Amino acid sequence: MDVSDILAAQAEKHKAIAVEKEIPLDVDAGFLAVTDPNPIEKESYDENVEEYLQSTARDGVQVLLSALFSLPTTSSPDGPLAQLPPPTTTLPRAKPLPKPKPPTKWEKFARAKGIQKTRKDKKEWDEEKQEWVNRWGWKGKNKEEETQWLSEVPANADVDYDPTKKARDERKARVAKNERQHLQNLARAQASGAERKQRKADIDRTLATTRVSTASMGKYDKKLDGEKKLREVKRKFEPTEVSADVEKKNNLALLAKIGNVPAKRSKHEGNDAAINVRKAVRFASKGEGGVALARRAEGKAARGKAGRRK
Amino acid sequence: MRPLTEEESKAVFEKLANYIGKNLVHLIDRPDEPYCFRLHKDRVYYVSESSMRLGVSVARPSLISLGTCFGKFSKSGKFKLHVTSLDYLAQYAKYKVWIKPNGEMSFLYGNHVLKNHLGRITEDTPEHQGVVVYSMNDVPLGFGVTSRSTVDTRKLDPTAIIVFHQADVGEYLRDEDTLF
Numbered sequence: 001m002d003v004s005d006i007l008a009a010q011a012e013k014h015k016a017i018a019v020e021k022e023i024p025l026d027v028d029a030g031f032l033a034v035t036d037p038n039p040i041e042k043e044s045y046d047e048n049v050e051e052y053l054q055s056t057a058r059d060g061v062q063v064l065l066s067a068l069f070s071l072p073t074t075s076s077p078d079g080p081l082a083q084l085p086p087p088t089t090t091l092p093r094a095k096p097l098p099k100p101k102p103p104t105k106w107e108k109f110a111r112a113k114g115i116q117k118t119r120k121d122k123k124e125w126d127e128e129k130q131e132w133v134n135r136w137g138w139k140g141k142n143k144e145e146e147t148q149w150l151s152e153v154p155a156n157a158d159v160d161y162d163p164t165k166k167a168r169d170e171r172k173a174r175v176a177k178n179e180r181q182h183l184q185n186l187a188r189a190q191a192s193g194a195e196r197k198q199r200k201a202d203i204d205r206t207l208a209t210t211r212v213s214t215a216s217m218g219k220y221d222k223k224l225d226g227e228k229k230l231r232e233v234k235r236k237f238e239p240t241e242v243s244a245d246v247e248k249k250n251n252l253a254l255l256a257k258i259g260n261v262p263a264k265r266s267k268h269e270g271n272d273a274a275i276n277v278r279k280a281v282r283f284a285s286k287g288e289g290g291v292a293l294a295r296r297a298e299g300k301a302a303r304g305k306a307g308r309r310k
Numbered sequence: 311m312r313p314l315t316e317e318e319s320k321a322v323f324e325k326l327a328n329y330i331g332k333n334l335v336h337l338i339d340r341p342d343e344p345y346c347f348r349l350h351k352d353r354v355y356y357v358s359e360s361s362m363r364l365g366v367s368v369a370r371p372s373l374i375s376l377g378t379c380f381g382k383f384s385k386s387g388k389f390k391l392h393v394t395s396l397d398y399l400a401q402y403a404k405y406k407v408w409i410k411p412n413g414e415m416s417f418l419y420g421n422h423v424l425k426n427h428l429g430r431i432t433e434d435t436p437e438h439q440g441v442v443v444y445s446m447n448d449v450p451l452g453f454g455v456t457s458r459s460t461v462d463t464r465k466l467d468p469t470a471i472i473v474f475h476q477a478d479v480g481e482y483l484r485d486e487d488t489l490f
Contacts (some may be wrong), residue, residue, distance in 0.1 A: 054320045240366055244344035244359040247313060250345075251338045254319050258327075276434055 017066060019059045027067045030087030034060040101188040105181070142171060311350040311365060311373060321353055321389040322347060322380065326399075329391075329453060333402035338356070350375075353382045353490075354389070370441045387461035392489060393452060393477035396442070400450035403442035405432045407456075407473055413428030414445050418480040426468035434468065435460045441473060 019025070026035040036056060043054045071082040102294060103111070110117070123132040124141050134140045145151070145167040153161055190196060212218045218230075238247075285293035314322065327334050337345070337356070344359040350373060357365070357377025370427025378398070381391040391399075410416055429446050437459045437475040443451045454473040463472055481489060 023334055039485070240312055240348070241363060242313060244346055247346050248338055248344065251323075252313065252318060253322060254316065255334060255381065258323060279434065 017062060019063050021059070025060060026061045027063055028087055028089045029067050029071065030085050032064065032068075032084075034064045036060055041278055098111070102192065103282065104185040105188065146171070311348050311362075311370065311376070314347050314354065317387070318349065318354075318383065318389075318404075319347065321383070321387070325389050325391055326380070326395075329399045329404070330402040331404045333404065336402060337398060338375075343374075345409050347380070348376070349383075352479045353428065354380045356380050356395070367429070374407065378483065379490050391453070391477065393481045394478055396450050396453065396477070396479065396487060399453055400442050400444070405439050405441045405456075406437075406439045406444055407431050408444045408446055408448075408456075409445060409451070414451065417443060418478050420475055420478060420480060420484070422471040422475045423473035425463065425466050425472050428463070428472050431460055431463070431472070432440050433460055437462065440476075443473060445480070450479075452476070452480075 021038055023037050030032070036059070041052070057103065068082060071085070073082045075081075103138075108116075120135065122135055124135050125131075126141065133173040136142045146164050148163075153163065205258040211221070211230060214221060222288045281290050281293065284295075311343065311407075319413055321335060326337070337464055346362055347355060347374070348355045348362060348365075349355055350370075356379075362464055362473040365373060379392055380395040380398075381389055382391055407423065408429040408431070409423055409427045410429045413423065413464075415483070416427065417423055423443060435441060435456055437456055439456045441456055442453045445451055452475070456473055456477045457471050458466065466472075
């Protein structure tokens with residue numbers, strides 16, 4: 001009996017679902033994603049692009065599907081269900097890390113003093129009731145005084161002294177104070193930003209510009225209530241009877257700074273000397289230049305020596 | 311009356327340096343008596359320190375003039391030299407132009423200096439250089455700006471302008487009421 005056909009068919013069937021790659025594919029079942037890190041085979045790619053891409057995609061999907069089918073399943077009326085594992089690929093954050101909050105006034109003080117933060121539980125042990133009660137909130141311990149059926153009245157109390165009301169008012173005042181401090185902290189955190197200051201300065205400058213940007217330089221504009229007068233740039237002059245020596249010194253310093261020769265002229269004439277050197281050279285060399293002049297002087301000296309020897 | 315600010319001083323000095331170059335130092339640093347520049351009603355005055363101190367006691371609306379008026383500032387902050395500064399410019403001028411007697415009257419009526427009126431000119435004068443204009447017997451007549459350098463003037467035709475007129479002593483008569 002020849003079973004080779006059956007074996008071959010079986011092998012073919014198994015071959016279809018097995019994917020052989022040099023580098024195994026990365027499967028992230030959580031994201032239903034497969035990454036193929038293998039380099040492209042240039043020959044088969046050049047031969048037929050479509051076919052190559054299709055076969056690569058097929059391999060990827062095959063690996064993914066076999067990974068999915070190997071997951072543990074539970075049965076359901078709609079058929080077996082598999083729970084996807086948590087994703088393994090780490091993705092970068094979409095948003096930047098949150099900025100640290102600016103410290104509150106208390107946090108600053110505590111840091112300066114080295115006070116450690118101690119966490120209080122929300123619940124507190126009540127000795128009388130012999131159970132854990134809330135510190136605040138529903139049936140909170142902070143409302144204990146308000147709910148006493150009997151309370152002590154100080155000797156100098158008013159006629160309409162209400163201990164319950166007093167305790168409640170005090171508690172409400174503490175809450176209000178805390179809220180106020182919270183708002184102050186928020187305001188401080190806002191105000192400390194240089195950005196805000198910059199924006200305020202910008203707005204002020206823009207407002208000042210617009211106020212004088214009409215044809216009458218703002219003279220006939222409608223004035224708003226509480227609009228301040230524009231502050232102009234104050235001119236400042238030296239006193240008239242400043243010492244002549246000081247003034248002379250200042251003027252000479254200014255002269256040195258501006259170089260007292262306009263740039264226009266320095267193009268034509270580099271220095272302010274009595275002799276125009278360039279012109280003198282031109283004249284002496286009969287327009288041939290300094291190099292020719294030097295050469296001629298050298299030649300003359302040599303000739304002079306030769307003459308003497310004779 | 312007040313001293314010049316730094317920008318104003320700069321404008322004045324740059325204008326003066328165009329005519330007298332480094333001799334400007336001699337105006338500021340004088341051996342005989344300290345002199346200073348003062349601004350009064352947009353006009354710049356060159357005045358000795360002693361007269362300046364006397365002038366301080368005169369109220370601003372009453373003060374007409376003091377020292378030598380060098381020029382005035384335009385509303386846009388440019389400085390314009392007046393012919394009244396000619397005495398000092400002529401004394402320290404670096405580049406000079408002498409004009410023939412037949413050109414004198416033309417120049418004194420406010421015309422530019424033409425080539426055929428040109429008697430002499432300082433050698434190596436560059437173009438657009440502030441020059442002082444003299445008559446042939448060395449009397450300063452005014453000042454102006456050269457249109458060409460000395461070398462270039464040789465090729466010009468006789469009616470070409472050599473010096474652009476800026477101020478002349480004729481203004482003492484023509485602009486008598488606004489000059490000082």
